[in-house]
Amino acid sequence: MRAAAFTGFGGPEHVTIESFDDPEPGPEEAVLQVEACSINHHDLWILNGDFWVGEDQLPYVAGMDVAGTVSAIGNDVEHLETGERVLLCPNQTCGSCRFCREGPESHCERFSLYHGGLAEYATVRADRLVPLSDAVDPVEAAALPVSYMTAFRMLEAAEVGPGDLVFVPGATGGVGVATVQLASVLGARTIGTSTSRAKLGRLEALGADHTIESGDPDEIRESVLEIGRVDATINHLGGPFSEVGLNVLRRGGRMVICGQTAGPTSTLTLDDLFLNQKRVIGSTMGTQGDLERLLDLVEGGRLDPVVHERYPLAETDRAFADMADRSAVGKLVVEP
Incomplete structure (x- = not known):
């Protein structure tokens, strides 16, 4: 072969x-x-x-x-x-x-x-x-398997549901695109970022509610907060975007991290974490049951x-x- x-x-x-x-x-x-x-x-x-x-x-x-x-x-x-x-x-x-x-x-x-x-x-x-x-x-x-299973499990870990606002830094990558689509299936709203206007246009066509054209963490933080504090951050980038993802959460919000494309270490502001009772959750892939549920969504016409x-x-x-x-x-x- x-x-x-x-x-x-x-x-x-x-x-x-x-x-x-x-x-x-x-x-x-x-x-x-x-x-x-x-x-x-x-x-x-x-x-x-x-x-x-x-x-x-x-x-x-x-x-x-x-x-x-x-x-x-x-x-x-x-x-x-x-x-x-x-x-x-x-x-x-x-x-x-x-x-x-x-x-x-x-x-x-x-x-x-x-x-x-x-x-x-x-x-x-x-x-x-x-x-x-x-x-x-x-x-x-x-x-489906790697990107969509990972996004599906992260959204579950973040307890995302109808009406929630979800922040997705680097939303035009595989996990980011999957997150935007699956959040829409769940009835949630999304904020996605990219350095490419053309990619963000594609993301909007896939259902992103808000997009931010920037790769600068501080600029992204300000832009997200102008839209509103989020219920969940789905973070596959790591690096400096983890501090941003934590900062923009509402009280009791959840950030789920699955990767380190932007760097293996992050600085978190601890008083923001514990005083506002936020949660940071690690996640890797998903389960075979998750994959079967994703296939059901595709077969039912709810996910492309x-x-x-x-x-x-x-x-x-x-x-x-x-x-x-x-x-x-x-x-x-x-x-x-």
Whole structure:
């Protein structure tokens, strides 16, 4: 089979098409013929050499968000048949810690994420596959897992409901776009930021109620407060935007943080935190149940995952180049 593999670390020039042996499933696994796999900043960080993968693991095939058709199943798999259309939940959990037993599984003590979807075939855990109806385009389905699961779980952690005002710094990235769309589904209002007026126009078309064209934290703080204090901040940027996200909350407001794209450390004003009884909550991904609920929203016509562009497998390097230059609004999806 062919796969888009990282053969070195750095830029998209290290993404090349390589040949690998066709995979065979283990006893509890399935092999998918991949129809679509979206890419994420997590994949880009691996390509840049920032995450977990060493030179001894090259060539490395990334890709977490996989939709496809079951082409083979292991001997112990009873709930699947070949030919079924499915979507992979990329969560990798131990199955035995108290969080795996009692939930939520995203708290698993050995939580990790699947990689290997940027290929013609992918070997996956069979119990991580969610049925995909004929009504859902596999490209749209592949847009869901990482970005939309993460946003869905963050909105739940922030207890967002109808009428709430939600602040989304960096709202034109994958998690930001998903947050704006899902907040609208929940009946909440949103404030989104970006340094690009064109991207904000796209965000407004997706349902953002207020937009702020700025990347300056102090300027953003002032602009948000002019609109009004918010019930929740959904923060995938980290860095200096965490202090802003805390400052603009109303009394008793909640900020949920899932990333550190803008930096790994933040300064928080503690008297603002405790005197105003605000909450700061960490969040990673979501659960397989969350993914099933997201698919229900898509099938019911209440959510349209945003896909910026589709790429053939041979142009996976271009997909990573487009992600690196931050020109996209929505997901970049490879179709092997």
